[in-house]
Amino acid sequence: MAKRARTTRVGISDVATKAGVSLATVSRVMNGNLSVDPQIAKRVRATAAELKYLPNPTGRNLARGKTDTIGVVVPDLGNPTFQAVLRGVSRAAAQDGYRVLIADSSEVSSEEAILAGEARRRCDGVVLCAPRMGAAELEELAPSLHPMVLVNRATNATGSPSVMVDYGKGIQDLAAHLVELGHTRLAYVAGPASSASHGLRLAGLETFKRSHPGIELKVLPNGSTFEDGYNSADAVVASGASGIMAFNDLTAMGLLSSLNERGIRVPADMSVTGFDDIPFARYTTPALTTAAVPIVDVGEQAWRQMRELLNGTAGGGTSATPGQAGSEVAAGTTAAPTTSIFTPTLVVRGSTAAPPATGR
Amino acid sequence: MAKRARTTRVGISDVATKAGVSLATVSRVMNGNLSVDPQIAKRVRATAAELKYLPNPTGRNLARGKTDTIGVVVPDLGNPTFQAVLRGVSRAAAQDGYRVLIADSSEVSSEEAILAGEARRRCDGVVLCAPRMGAAELEELAPSLHPMVLVNRATNATGSPSVMVDYGKGIQDLAAHLVELGHTRLAYVAGPASSASHGLRLAGLETFKRSHPGIELKVLPNGSTFEDGYNSADAVVASGASGIMAFNDLTAMGLLSSLNERGIRVPADMSVTGFDDIPFARYTTPALTTAAVPIVDVGEQAWRQMRELLNGTAGGGTSATPGQAGSEVAAGTTAAPTTSIFTPTLVVRGSTAAPPATGR
DNA sequence: GATGATTGAGAAAGCGTTTTCTCAATCCGT
DNA sequence: ACGGATTGAGAAAACGCTTTCTCAATCATC
Incomplete structure (x- = not known):
């Protein structure tokens, strides 16, 4: 026969009543508002603890106009x-x-x-x-x-x-690395055409091309997944390139796997780079040269x-x-x-x- | 000088006013409550669309007592x-x-x-x-x-x-698979002692042991990460086992990598299994035998x-x-x-x- | 055409907090 | 000691919505 017995959980008003203060005061205490008598604050905190009161986030959210x-x-x-x-x-x-x-x-x-x-x-x-x-x-x-x-x-x-x-800078670093190793025929196994980060890589490669006129660079349309990398092997081989930059580590790993099955040795016959440096990149065989993205x-x-x-x-x-x-x-x-x-x-x-x- | 001009966004009352109905009706319409005249409903919907009204989730949450x-x-x-x-x-x-x-x-x-x-x-x-x-x-x-x-x-x-x-069943399947291949000396490169799923594997292996008395099975304490797997190679080699069950694919891959560096050939010299079948498991060299967890x-x-x-x-x-x-x-x-x-x-x-x- | 059953919509009471507004009770300076 | 400045706490108004309650109007029924 209580006023409103099993409403929900214990609310702020329960604490207020039990501590003999107003809702406002409880709220102030809970929110560390200093303008409340230490004595009362202490009592309120004790009551709250005793009742295991925890403010309802939804209520707070509405009142404060934010959700954290x-x-x-x-x-x-x-x-x-x-x-x-x-x-x-x-x-x-x-x-x-x-x-x-x-x-x-x-x-x-x-x-x-x-x-x-x-x-x-x-x-x-x-x-x-x-x-x-x-x-x-x-x-x-x-x-x-x-x-x-x-x-x-x-x-x-x-x-x-x-x-x-x-990404543009990263791919240029990779290309430069390959060129430094002696590669003159490069291929970029591209990401999805709609991908913005792919676009940045492409732009970076354009820049690279301009500053390295002697280097051949092909772009091979492809995707972003493991499978895509795996399936790109034909195109990669056909390209005649010896230095391959994959869109990311995933595709590089797929490519690696596919090349391995074909008996093409990496890096002896062909060099492959990834992008991102996902945790697995260092554990592939061979471990993947890549551009680490934090x-x-x-x-x-x-x-x-x-x-x-x-x-x-x-x-x-x-x-x-x-x-x-x-x-x-x-x-x-x-x-x-x-x-x-x-x-x-x-x-x-x-x-x-x-x-x-x-x-x- | 408006009543309360730039309060927040457009609210339910704005719609109500503009549509010439009460808050309740707007709410009913927004929630697909059918007990509202189609004519009015249509008008309310139109107004809501016009005002780009979208109900405030926090308000709803509080009123409905749930957050979805x-x-x-x-x-x-x-x-x-x-x-x-x-x-x-x-x-x-x-x-x-x-x-x-x-x-x-x-x-x-x-x-x-x-x-x-x-x-x-x-x-x-x-x-x-x-x-x-x-x-x-x-x-x-x-x-x-x-x-x-x-x-x-x-x-x-x-x-x-x-x-x-x-997990108990899974590891038993792996063990059985290894035994079937002819292995008689097995080792389980364990997960973290506190891990519940490790416990299940252990229990499964106990069962396995009982039903396969002729098989030697060692448990090598280890961890759950790539690194842990990589670092377990010493213990694995020392165990003298030829069939290794790693705690999971990650540790298996780490182990694989480490074995590879030592010139121990998998699976010629040693068989290794993982657990989980994470996407990468099929792309390691060699591809990982594992227990696929959906x-x-x-x-x-x-x-x-x-x-x-x-x-x-x-x-x-x-x-x-x-x-x-x-x-x-x-x-x-x-x-x-x-x-x-x-x-x-x-x-x-x-x-x-x-x-x-x-x-x- | 009067009566009870239905349908439909508005008024208002929450939902659980925070926060402004108010006011009573201290405290200070002179 | 007295007025003004502070401090501290309660009352009440939001916050934005849902939902019950209530009542007017429409409908079906005999």
């Missing part, structure tokens, strides 16, 4: 790159008391925008990984997603920071940018310069969005060597 | 197994309109309980992967986490369903169990039997928790063969 949660939207949770970004964001955010809601579009890019919007409304901000989304769509979506941090993408017209990887750091940095946005220290400006990354401020249309750029590091392992003498 | 979100707590987001579970849960949940909040304890198991509780309060339920948590702690935690689904763990005293992988399916099934719980169809009982999994109902203390058991499948690849003739 950010969304991370990725095109494919199965992809090691996005897994690593997610991990980086998640751990860094956790440090600051934020949680992460995941939104996996499962490669269905038509869903991406809806998913991102959905996530945004549930959270205080969104970290968007959308490598395939059209620039126009992104630009249109951006305002409604703010605060948003872009990963490996950029857009004007919004003060959305980006954290990017300089992708977890990218996730962490994405969180830092987000935190900046959330703390309203806004206005762009120079954010904390990330550890090994160069930071750069691009003059944006409105706010001057911050861009962090991470540069891949060349990691030389066993899969590259001088080309066979006959090859010349 | 579940938490997934994992000990390590870097571990492929948990990544796969997460992916399975996330995608399956998304199908049913639920989102996933991730809680990564980063291997800090002392944080696990707090993290799980935290997640639970923000969500409608929790999927808990806590292979290292003590049984006692788990049991104590369980009630406060309900509704909860356990992955690769079980607990009485709560009606919490489990979805498990029969781990994404585990995640999916975890979601189904959760959905069952959430829909309150509760009471345990026989849930939908998962595709290739055996389903089994254990007689629980109270509700009779449902347990889904997935059995690994033996996948024979190139890393196993008959032992060298000399070995005998």
Whole structure:
């Protein structure tokens, strides 16, 4: 016959009643508001502990207008790159008391925008990984997603920071490495045409070409998966190149596997490079020469940018310069969005060597 | 000078006013409540679209007492197994309109309980992967986490369903496979002592031993990472075994790599098996014989169990039997928790063969 | 054409906090 | 000691939505 017996859990009012204070006071105590008598504060805390009271997050969220949660939207949770970004964001955010809601579009890019919007409304901000989304769509979506941090993408017209990887530089380093070893006929086993990071690699290679006129460089259209790499062997062999740059470590490993089956020896007959330096790259046979991308750091940095946005220290400006990354401020249309750029590091392992003498 | 101009976004009352109806009606329309005149419904919908109104999830959450979100707590987001579970849960949940909040304890198991509780309060339920948590702690935690689904763990005293992988059966299959090939001296390169799934493998091996008295089987303490596998080579060689079962694919790959460096040929000199069948397992050289664990399916099934719980169809009982999994109902203390058991499948690849003739 | 059953929509009461507003009770300086 | 400045805590108004309650209007029934 109690007023309202088995309502839900123990609420703030239960504590208030039992401690003989008002709701407001309990709230103040719970939130560390100092303007409350130490005596009372202590009593309230004791009562709360005794009742095992824990504030209901939903109620707080509504009242405070924030959720302490950010969304991370990725095109494919199965992809090691996005897994690593997610991990980086998640751990860094956790440090600051934020949680992460995941939104996996499962490669269905038509869903991406809806998913991102959905996530945004549930959270205080969104970290968007959308490598395939059209620039126009992104630009249109951006305002409604703010605060948003872009990963490996950029857009004007919004003060959305980006954290990017300089894939162009990375692939140039790899190409230079191969040339240094003596290779003159190179091939790039390309990624998906719609992939933004593929575009950056391509641009980097264009630059490379211009500064290395004597080098032959073919681009072989391909994909981004293990299988794609495996299946690219025919085209690779046909290309006549001796130095092969795969789109990423996954395709490089697929290619490696396929070449191995054909009896083509790496690196004796052919050199192969990957990209990303996923954990497995060092354990392939031979171990993969690759361009290491500090992708977890990218996730962490994405969180830092987000935190900046959330703390309203806004206005762009120079954010904390990330550890090994160069930071750069691009003059944006409105706010001057911050861009962090991470540069891949060349990691030389066993899969590259001088080309066979006959090859010349 | 408007009443309350730039409050926040467009809210339900804006729509109500503009459409000339009450808040209640707008709510009803937005929630597909049929008891509203089609004419009015249409008008409301039009107004909502015009104003780009989208209901504020936090408000809904509070009013409905649910969040359409579940938490997934994992000990390590870097571990492929948990990544796969997460992916399975996330995608399956998304199908049913639920989102996933991730809680990564980063291997800090002392944080696990707090993290799980935290997640639970923000969500409608929790999927808990806590292979290292003590049984006692788990049991104590369980009630406060309900509704909860356990992955690769079980607990009485709560009606919490489990979805498990029969690691014991899997390792027995691997051992049998090796024996069938002619190996008589086996070694199990163990996982972390505190790992529950390691315990299951161990138990399976005990069973195996009993039914194969003539076979020698050594257990070599080790860990769960690539590095651990790599570093186990000494012990493996010293064991004198010709058939090696690694804790998982990761350690198997590390071992493979290390053996390769020592000039020990797999499978000519030594056979090696993994466990899990992670995507990379088929691309190692030689390709890894392993016990395939449908781990994404585990995640999916975890979601189904959760959905069952959430829909309150509760009471345990026989849930939908998962595709290739055996389903089994254990007689629980109270509700009779449902347990889904997935059995690994033996996948024979190139890393196993008959032992060298000399070995005998 | 009067009466009871239905349908449909508005008013208002939550949902569980936070936070502004108010006011009573101290404290300070002179 | 007295007025003004502080401090501290309670009352009440959000926060944005859902849902029960209530009642007016429409419908079917005899």
